[in-house]
Amino acid sequence: MTAHAPLPPAPPIGVLVELTHRCPLGCAYCSNPLALERPAAEIDTQTWARVFSEAAALGALHVHLSGGEPTARRDIAAITRAAAEAGLYTNLITSGVGVSEKLWGELVASGLDHAQLSFQGTDKATNDRYGHYEGAWEKKRAFAAMVTNAGLPLTINAVIHRGNLHQVGAFIELALELGARRLEVAHTQYYGWALANRAALMPPKAEVMDAIALVEAARPRLSGQLVIDMVVPDYYARYPKPCAGGWGRVAINISPSGKALPCHAAESIPGLEFWNVKDHSLAEIWRDSPAFRAFRGTDWMREPCRSCERREIDWGGCRCQALALAGDAAATDPACHKSPHHAGIEAMAAAEAKTGPSAIRWRSYKEKVEA
Ligand code: SF4
Ligand code: FES
Numbered sequence: 001m002t003a004h005a006p007l008p009p010a011p012p013i014g015v016l017v018e019l020t021h022r023c024p025l026g027c028a029y030c031s032n033p034l035a036l037e038r039p040a041a042e043i044d045t046q047t048w049a050r051v052f053s054e055a056a057a058l059g060a061l062h063v064h065l066s067g068g069e070p071t072a073r074r075d076i077a078a079i080t081r082a083a084a085e086a087g088l089y090t091n092l093i094t095s096g097v098g099v100s101e102k103l104w105g106e107l108v109a110s111g112l113d114h115a116q117l118s119f120q121g122t123d124k125a126t127n128d129r130y131g132h133y134e135g136a137w138e139k140k141r142a143f144a145a146m147v148t149n150a151g152l153p154l155t156i157n158a159v160i161h162r163g164n165l166h167q168v169g170a171f172i173e174l175a176l177e178l179g180a181r182r183l184e185v186a187h188t189q190y191y192g193w194a195l196a197n198r199a200a201l202m203p204p205k206a207e208v209m210d211a212i213a214l215v216e217a218a219r220p221r222l223s224g225q226l227v228i229d230m231v232v233p234d235y236y237a238r239y240p241k242p243c244a245g246g247w248g249r250v251a252i253n254i255s256p257s258g259k260a261l262p263c264h265a266a267e268s269i270p271g272l273e274f275w276n277v278k279d280h281s282l283a284e285i286w287r288d289s290p291a292f293r294a295f296r297g298t299d300w301m302r303e304p305c306r307s308c309e310r311r312e313i314d315w316g317g318c319r320c321q322a323l324a325l326a327g328d329a330a331a332t333d334p335a336c337h338k339s340p341h342h343a344g345i346e347a348m349a350a351a352e353a354k355t356g357p358s359a360i361r362w363r364s365y366k367e368k369v370e371a
Contacts, residue, residue: 009296011059012286013250014262016066017048019079020256023069025095026132026362029159029201030193031264032068041257045075047278048154049082051254054282060252060316062089064116068256071098077106077367084111091116093157096143097136104146115147116155116184121163122170130163132362141178148179160211161201164351168211172218175226183226185215187233191265193251193363199357202349205236235349239310240317240335247319248296252286254255260285262292263275269329295319304338 006079021036052063063083070076071094083090091114092107117140121127124137147154158176168185175183187208188194215230222228228303234240244251244263253261258277266272273290288294294300298311305316316322317333325334326341334341347358 001172009248009286009292010250012055013060013061013245013253013365014062014064014252015051015055015282016064016251016253017051018066018068018253018255018264019048019070019073019076021068022072023067023095023363024072024133025069025096025136026364027130027159028193028197028360029130029161029188030130030363031189031191032363033192033265033267034196036068037111037256042073043256043258043278045078045082047258048079049086049112049201051277051282052083052086052088055252056086058283058286060088062091064091064093066093068338069095069098072101077103077110080107080112081110084113089113094143095131095133095136095140097133097139097236099146101146104143104150104328108150108152112152114153114155115143116157117144117147118157118159119171119174122167123172126164126167130161144178144180149192152255153182154178155179155184156180157184157186159186160203161188162203163201165203165207165211169214169218172215172222172228181227182229184229184231185211185231186231189231189234190324193266193361195324196361197358199352199355200360202235202352203233204353205346208233217331233349234318234321234333234335235345237335238337240314240321240333242314243318243321243333246315247294247295248286248292249315252282260289260291262295263318263320266291268320269323295330302330302332303304304336308338 019294020042021032022039058288064357070092080090090112092112093116096117109361119127119140127137128134142155158171190198194201212232214364215228219228248262253264254277255261259274272294275285275289300314301311305311317335319329322333323329332339334345336342
């Protein structure tokens with residue numbers, strides 16, 4: 001196999017738009033950057049509408065309306081309508097706590113296709129604690145009912161960590177009870193706030209393996225009823241995930257202020273130049289933006305990735321994690337067992353998993369630290 005050049009890229013499959021970093025929840029595992037963008041910097045409805053037209057023209061098929069909490073934008077229905085009118089499949093990724101029946105009606109009328117609802121636990125105490133929002137449990141359940149009553153497909157998103165790992169089986173039951181068609185069991189990925197809270201969130205390996213086995217046993221039993229996707233924890237993996245589907249290969253993230261990012265944590269890598277949708281078309285960004293070209297393809301790789309048979313399967317793993325754990329964004333992701341850092345991070349994870357309750361840095365505009 002020879003290294004292949006970064007151009008020309010195929011069109012992105014989808015665009016994830018972080019409409020705002022505002023959010024009523026304060027999840028300890030939030031992957032948003034520690035430096036959240038302020039509301040005054042958010043781009044307007046018309047600019048989003050242009051971006052959606054450009055995304056469709058480029059060949060993208062779907063848009064994920066995300067955040068923060070996307071429904072914190074007063075123009076969320078107009079934004080949804082613009083995406084639908086551009087011909088994109090629209091997926092709302094929401095905490096569900098701020099959506100009134102009136103707003104939900106407007107979203108459906110605007111052409112929303114799908115809703116993805118997060119739960120932080122399968123009982124009120126766990127859910128409200130890890131979302132750092134009292135009363136979220138009831139509101140989320142009410143939101144799920146609005147989605148299914150409207151006949152829209154519902155996905156439940158469960159981010160798993162040491163505090164709720166024992167509830168993986170109960171998450172499956174909750175998804176079935178709420179009428180979801182899909183459940184995402186996503187182990188915490190340690191970026192942003194989750195990296196800051198890693199010691200408090202890291203689960204023990206043996207319990208992770210039990211949870212993975214539980215999901216694998218449930219899949220055939222629930223075939224045709226519930227699809228269960230699973231993201232396994234990097235630190236205990238043998239191979240890394242193809243982060244973002246490979247850098248600059250299939251997806252674009254756009255920040256609230258319009259910065260186009262190859263992945264949600266790309267701004268953690270110093271020296272990258274991010275173009276803004278206010279200044280460049282999406283086609284220009286996708287083709288020529290220095291940030292998208294930085295790690296596209298395989299030319300940038302070093303050993304052991306460069307000559308590895310999996311280099312066009314996992315694309316060297318995650319650049320942001322390589323920087324965070326190996327100090328070099330062009331290094332092999334330490335989640336890979338071929339990385340010289342792999343044994344060290346697995347030992348660190350095992351040690352962190354044994355720590356007792358640790359102080360949590362809840363996600364917030366105003367820093368708040370509580371045990
Ligand atoms: Fe993937 Fe690189 Fe590991 Fe090979 S060495 S499996 S390409 S991360
Ligand atoms: Fe940036 Fe993985 S989060 S490449």
